[in-house]
Amino acid sequence: MPNILDVALKAHVSIATVSRVVNKSHHKVNLATQERVREAIRELDYRPNALAKGLLMKKTMTIGIIIPDISNPYYAEIVRGIQDVADQAGYAVTLHNTDKKPEGIIRYIYLLREKSADGIIFSGGIINGQETLSILKELRERVVVIGRHEVDFPAVMVDNIGGAARAVQHLFDIGHRRIGFIGGPDGSTTALDRLTGYKNTIAQNGVTFSPRLVKKGMWTPKSGYLLGTELLKGKGRPTAIVAANDPMAFGAIKAAKALGLVVPKDLAVVGFDDIPLSSYFDPPLTTVKIPMHDLGAASMTMLLNLISGEKFKKVKLFKTTLQVRESTVEPLKKADRKKY
Amino acid sequence: MPNILDVALKAHVSIATVSRVVNKSHHKVNLATQERVREAIRELDYRPNALAKGLLMKKTMTIGIIIPDISNPYYAEIVRGIQDVADQAGYAVTLHNTDKKPEGIIRYIYLLREKSADGIIFSGGIINGQETLSILKELRERVVVIGRHEVDFPAVMVDNIGGAARAVQHLFDIGHRRIGFIGGPDGSTTALDRLTGYKNTIAQNGVTFSPRLVKKGMWTPKSGYLLGTELLKGKGRPTAIVAANDPMAFGAIKAAKALGLVVPKDLAVVGFDDIPLSSYFDPPLTTVKIPMHDLGAASMTMLLNLISGEKFKKVKLFKTTLQVRESTVEPLKKADRKKY
DNA sequence: ATGATAATGGAAAAGCTTTACCATAGGGCG
DNA sequence: CGCCCTATGGTAAAGCTTTTCCATTATCAT
Numbered sequence: 001m002p003n004i005l006d007v008a009l010k011a012h013v014s015i016a017t018v019s020r021v022v023n024k025s026h027h028k029v030n031l032a033t034q035e036r037v038r039e040a041i042r043e044l045d046y047r048p049n050a051l052a053k054g055l056l057m058k059k060t061m062t063i064g065i066i067i068p069d070i071s072n073p074y075y076a077e078i079v080r081g082i083q084d085v086a087d088q089a090g091y092a093v094t095l096h097n098t099d100k101k102p103e104g105i106i107r108y109i110y111l112l113r114e115k116s117a118d119g120i121i122f123s124g125g126i127i128n129g130q131e132t133l134s135i136l137k138e139l140r141e142r143v144v145v146i147g148r149h150e151v152d153f154p155a156v157m158v159d160n161i162g163g164a165a166r167a168v169q170h171l172f173d174i175g176h177r178r179i180g181f182i183g184g185p186d187g188s189t190t191a192l193d194r195l196t197g198y199k200n201t202i203a204q205n206g207v208t209f210s211p212r213l214v215k216k217g218m219w220t221p222k223s224g225y226l227l228g229t230e231l232l233k234g235k236g237r238p239t240a241i242v243a244a245n246d247p248m249a250f251g252a253i254k255a256a257k258a259l260g261l262v263v264p265k266d267l268a269v270v271g272f273d274d275i276p277l278s279s280y281f282d283p284p285l286t287t288v289k290i291p292m293h294d295l296g297a298a299s300m301t302m303l304l305n306l307i308s309g310e311k312f313k314k315v316k317l318f319k320t321t322l323q324v325r326e327s328t329v330e331p332l333k334k335a336d337r338k339k340y
Numbered sequence: 341m342p343n344i345l346d347v348a349l350k351a352h353v354s355i356a357t358v359s360r361v362v363n364k365s366h367h368k369v370n371l372a373t374q375e376r377v378r379e380a381i382r383e384l385d386y387r388p389n390a391l392a393k394g395l396l397m398k399k400t401m402t403i404g405i406i407i408p409d410i411s412n413p414y415y416a417e418i419v420r421g422i423q424d425v426a427d428q429a430g431y432a433v434t435l436h437n438t439d440k441k442p443e444g445i446i447r448y449i450y451l452l453r454e455k456s457a458d459g460i461i462f463s464g465g466i467i468n469g470q471e472t473l474s475i476l477k478e479l480r481e482r483v484v485v486i487g488r489h490e491v492d493f494p495a496v497m498v499d500n501i502g503g504a505a506r507a508v509q510h511l512f513d514i515g516h517r518r519i520g521f522i523g524g525p526d527g528s529t530t531a532l533d534r535l536t537g538y539k540n541t542i543a544q545n546g547v548t549f550s551p552r553l554v555k556k557g558m559w560t561p562k563s564g565y566l567l568g569t570e571l572l573k574g575k576g577r578p579t580a581i582v583a584a585n586d587p588m589a590f591g592a593i594k595a596a597k598a599l600g601l602v603v604p605k606d607l608a609v610v611g612f613d614d615i616p617l618s619s620y621f622d623p624p625l626t627t628v629k630i631p632m633h634d635l636g637a638a639s640m641t642m643l644l645n646l647i648s649g650e651k652f653k654k655v656k657l658f659k660t661t662l663q664v665r666e667s668t669v670e671p672l673k674k675a676d677r678k679k680y
Numbered sequence: 681a682t683g684a685t686a687a688t689g690g691a692a693a694a695g696c697t698t699t700a701c702c703a704t705a706g707g708g709c710g
Numbered sequence: 711c712g713c714c715c716t717a718t719g720g721t722a723a724a725g726c727t728t729t730t731c732c733a734t735t736a737t738c739a740t
Binding site for chain 1: 341387388389390391392394395400402409410411413416417419420423424427432433434435436437450451453454455456560561565587590591593594597616617620621622633
Binding site: 003004005015016019020023025027048049050051052053054055056057 | 725726727
């Protein structure tokens with residue numbers, strides 16, 4: 001690979017001049033000289049070495065994303081949002097999945113630090129423990145977090161509590177009283193918030209919380225199926241189920257069908273996230289819509305602000321909306337749908 | 341951030357000694373000295389700067405992935421496979437989406453070259469044009485391609501032609517003669533191969549190709565719905581449809597239902613890929629299973645071989661298998677299922 | 681014609697690591 | 711007791727860029 005000296009030699013100028021041409025320095029360079037340099041660059045197919053540049057400038061134009069699992073559509077969509085903004089701004093993105101290895105987060109933080117990443121975006125998983133915090137402290141000005149508020153970094157938040165509340169209230173509104181909940185795994189704040197919204201709302205409607213009606217899933221359709229079956233086979237079966245994400249809702253619906261129940265007549269089901277496939281399901285899934293792409297985009301925008309040192313609001317909250325479809329109610333006329 | 345000199349000073353040794361301790365050089369270092377160095381490293385929380393290291397060693401332990409769109413579950417799964425292997429081997433991964441910008445590929449190749457990536461994995465999208473090829477030529481020994489064979493790089497292949505053939509043959513076997521096809525967009529070799537398999541197989545079964553029965557989709561459920569509607573509304577409607585991926589199959593099934601058709605009685609539908617949700621759909625989707633995770637893992641393994649200079653087989657072909665479910669046939673007993 | 685100023689080009693340092701090569705000191709052996 | 715070898719540690723170069731100061735040249739004006 002040619003370096004700047006090769007170019008300088010070929011164009012019969014100094015490396016300083018080459019750099020000035022490449023970086024459009026305000027320091028003036030004779031037009032003819034510029035052309036000579038550009039010609040040499042073209043012939044050699046020269047590109048400045050980003051490693052050397054990064055080393056000197058303390059800027060790598062690279063940020064890291066740390067998420068549990070890219071094959072989860074929820075995170076895939078967030079990552080896409082991040083990338084769209086990052087790419088626009090000239091930043092490259094490295095991706096790191098933390099699941100299947102508990103020590104993942106710390107390892108990746110160190111890795112990113114070694115590689116001089118300009119910033120980090122976290123989503124999901126668990127941030128805690130003294131070690132993680134102390135490591136993060138050093139990077140404070142370069143971290144944005146999605147979906148958690150208990151750590152004092154800039155954050156993009158989702159109203160999960162409110163979303164779950166709306167889902168549950170919707171079920172009460174259409175007459176349900178025994179409402180099951182298929183949540184996420186321990187340690188996920190998203191899962192916790194969604195559960196909190198559920199608890200709050202049943203209490204508000206004068207129903208006592210029954211631990212039997214609450215299960216902890218693993219975000220997968222399979223766990224939705226398994227836990228849905230448990231919920232529906234036990235005595236005092238719920239007439240409605242809220243699942244903490246759409247794939248688990250699909251699993252629960254499958255479980256209901258396997259038991260001969262008809263959705264929504266015998267069992268109403270509400271999901272969470274509104275992944276692209278949810279409206280194509282049969283029945284189309286009522287779900288709490290999360291603007292995943294926007295979440296990602298907003299977090300990257302924040303990080304950009306952080307890097308450039310601009311002032312900005314440290315917390316951005318995204319509202320959730322309930323998409324009412326046919327897994328909770330028989331098809332409605334448009335006019336009626338509005339009230340939810 | 342502390343550097344190696346800070347450590348050396350603190351431990352009262354030279355930087356060479358520090359490096360020896362850090363990199364476990366065979367050059368021996370007094371045990372007491374080692375401990376002093378390690379102590380200093382711990383106190384300063386020192387980590388070697390990967391930029392400087394990469395610059396010197398010409399090795400960055402980073403590879404790039406260039407794909408059309410991470411929010412497509414097909415690619416998300418491939419990326420996960422790549423990452424699992426890469427992570428194991430200590431490599432970080434940068435991700436680049438090419439859709440929505442035709443010049444994407446070239447831009448990312450240059451970017452990766454600037455950043456001294458140790459290798460690149462391509463999947464999907466279109467590689468052609470003189471410029472792209474000439475750029476790639478310089479990188480020849482560091483590129484692995486997934487799903488295309490017309491360029492002379494090491495490749496991980498999928499038997500898309502055979503898969504489509506099996507899907508179509510299955511439909512013939514259960515009595516269908518008018519079989520529609522919802523393919524992918526122009527320029528996608530995957531889409532092309534799947535179409536070829538379709539064409540071959542209808543010909544083998546003595547049916548003449550009818551352009552009317554073939555549509556070009558965009559991989560999305562929406563395009564499946566739209567094109568499914570077109571297919572089913574026209575005269576001489578097909579009794580079966582093969583979709584080039586699962587989301588489009590879901591769309592087509594929704595279209596059928598909207599028209600009052602029952603799947604599989606009035607219309608049989610086969611998808612492609614077998615994404616996790618496919619078996620949870622209603623009816624569970626018959627589909628050509630692609631081992632996406634393995635595809636990604638295999639490509640990264642190849643790239644690792646390429647990097648280490650080991651000999652390896654330059655082309656790895658993955659077979660596809662037909663998952664027969666209830667979108668083509670009423671539930672079968674296990675024994676019967678075998679024959680497909 | 682000469683001095684001053686503007687226009688342009690160059691040299692060198694900093695950023696951080698690894699490693700080949702060199703230097704030193706101490707111990708063992710003759 | 712002196713020499714040599716071995717064990718250990720140090721020095722310096724290479725890898726490539728950007729940018730700050732300097733230096734040079736040429737042109738213009740007096």
